[in-house]
Amino acid sequence: MKNDKATRAPVSWKKGLIDALVNVPELTIVIFIVIVSVFIGMRSDAFFTKTNMLNISKQISVNGIMSIGMMLVIISKGVDLSIGSMLALICAVAGSCIQIGAPAWAVLLVALGLGALCGLLNGFLIVKLKVMPIIVTLGTMNIYRGIAYVYSGGKWTTNLPKAFLVMGNGLFPAVILAAMVVLFYIVIRHTTFGRHLYAVGSSEDSARLAGIRVDRTKKLIFTLSGALTGLAAMVFIGRTGAIQPSAGVGYEMDAIAAVVLGGVSFLGGKGSIIGTMLGAVLMGLLMNGMTLLKISANYQGLITGMIIVLALLLDTARTIYKERRRR
């Protein structure tokens, strides 16, 4: 009967390294981050500067916050394809609140509330219709985007009051992201809700039989994901200084990429928030690096995709190796 935790002190540093690589899923990502950073740093003097680091922190904030929500959803064996469209819708509604002169805290509340509502709608449909999350959120993805366009008449809004740019500048985005990371780390590790999340994702039948309200848990998960998207929307408005109905296209894919890079399994029941953050960091580094190295936009998608596949392959190899050793 083998133990899943790392066992005694390694005989040689090589064995210790392999042990660590195999047992700590986040280590693969950290190594990737180190390699990518060193690579970019060597090619560009601008990389390891304070301004650039600040830029990176701002860049990963929106995706980072949304990734936390996506992580919750994927751990519970679901997926939410609608968060990018949700972002656009929330921005549009927030935009009109701003225009009628509402104060910043009120707009924030509206954003969080609307996000939660959209998320709850997702959860409700998934639970009641008993349809797979990927199908339901595919539908709501289009619906929310459509509403955003109709609501804003397809128009952009710029020249927002200074108060709203605060959340998107300086250290604010990073601080907000860090706060969310800490909050959800505590929720996942220290509350029953966190346990229920993993139980539902890993073995829904066992969870239900143990008395867990599976339907309620699922709805809550999607609601939280929506609320986090609302928060991300506020940071987004702060960063871009504009409201556009075409915002957030593809953001759900970026969130999924960050989550998957971070070691969360689509089969549910596994994953950590640290891993997800590292995944978001890696994606941010790649974006930043490619800009600094003046790599043509044509190549950016290709390179990002290849790095993602490579990271996943290594993770699969790690899992296979681990399984083999267990037998």
Place this chain on the structure above:
Amino acid sequence: MADMLLQLIDISKQFPGVLALNKVRLDIREGEVLALVGENGAGKSTLIKVLTGALSGWTGQVLWKKKPLEVHHPWEAQQAGISTIYQELTLCPDISVAENVFLGREPRKKSGLIDWGRMNAMTAEVLAQLDVEVAPTVQVSSLTVATQQQIEIARALTMNAQLIVMDEPTSSLSDHEIKTLMKIVKELRAKGISILYISHKFDEIFQVSDRISVLRDGQYIGTLNTAEASMDKVLSMMVGRTVDIRFKERSCEIGDVIFSVEGLTRSGVFQDIRFDLRQGEILGISGLVGAGRTEIARAVFGIDRADSGKITVNGQMRPMPRSPKEALQLGIGFLPEDRKEEGLVLTMPLQSNITMTDLAKNRRNFVIRFQKERRLVKEYIEKLSIKTPSMEQLARNLSGGNQQKAVIAKWLASASRILIFDEPTRGVDVGSKAEIYSLMNELVEQGYSIIMISSELPEVMGMSDRIMVMHEGKIAGVFHKNQVTPEEIMRYATGVNS
């Protein structure tokens, strides 16, 4: 006497913790129908899997027409001429009858493309042989279970099967459909095809078989000629052992009725179930697979909806619980048959599994108090002697017996006093079995009440205070343990007495 078709010699198969087959022998002659009987767990399914190449790692010899046969893969068995019709039909519902019959062996034209014309024609021919009036192009999902089964037989015929193995073929058939199947079996025999017929149903076995072979506890007991056999003789061969001395006499007092069920009905599954449970009592529920025992338990525990029914807990009458959480709060616990899929979350540590129900019960348990949790879990690990290097050990790394103990710990931790055990020692090694039995004894001595669903007659006889026997969704009889013999239980379970 007809020629020997298949001979199984000294077949043994060991699974971790249990010897499923112990030097089993079996002979089947050409053109005969051999019935194979035995209790749940006697080894019938395992033997079939060996015979059809679905299982590896067994020892012994298989002779086909007196020559040794390598049958370690399903296709090897098929090529030799052995076809199997499993209890769960293996047709693909979304394609046509002909496509299913020739799946993987579709007749081709010279160009390599499928010859639909020929395929449909050949299918129509074989269906006509079986008197099945279904067009070859019909989609399988639109057909009844009985017809689907006939199509599986058609498939076996097109594979030139000389031995067709039928595993509990009539479990989902109506009386009329059973008659048709009996007719088909006799016609197949007339054609020189042998049938290995596995069933619990004595009337069918006596109607259609030539000989009856009996397995018990993984061992071959003997074979009778059907013409000379009697139901009693077969029953005693299936069951014939004295109650195991493992079961200690319990001296605890049985108290008042604390739980009762009335009028529990779900159309097509179970009907008008009523029973009482007293404090400190073990009520054993016996019956064949499909009798509705687990279904009743699931209704009582709020997992599945019943059409009607009331329960009375601690004097209060109320409708059936609508969710497991409600049942939990009433003090009911349910240990499912499939502990891996339904009893534990295998990827989570032992610790989280044990406290799962307790935490789920109360909304006030929002924040987890780790120290309290660790203390509680440690207590239960000691109390139940769960062997594990640490409480963070993932549930899937525990042995079957320890996994079962973990499930028991989970329910004890939730303070449920009415426990429903569904097959408590299935897949559990002998040592842990004994421990689980003494655990159950201790529990009732402490005032817990247990409903035990079990297919193992010694277990039912040895552990229960009263025994309720179910047959096809109805209660066939309720007895005190001293009032009934194992043979009588089997009789009620197989509907002989109804």
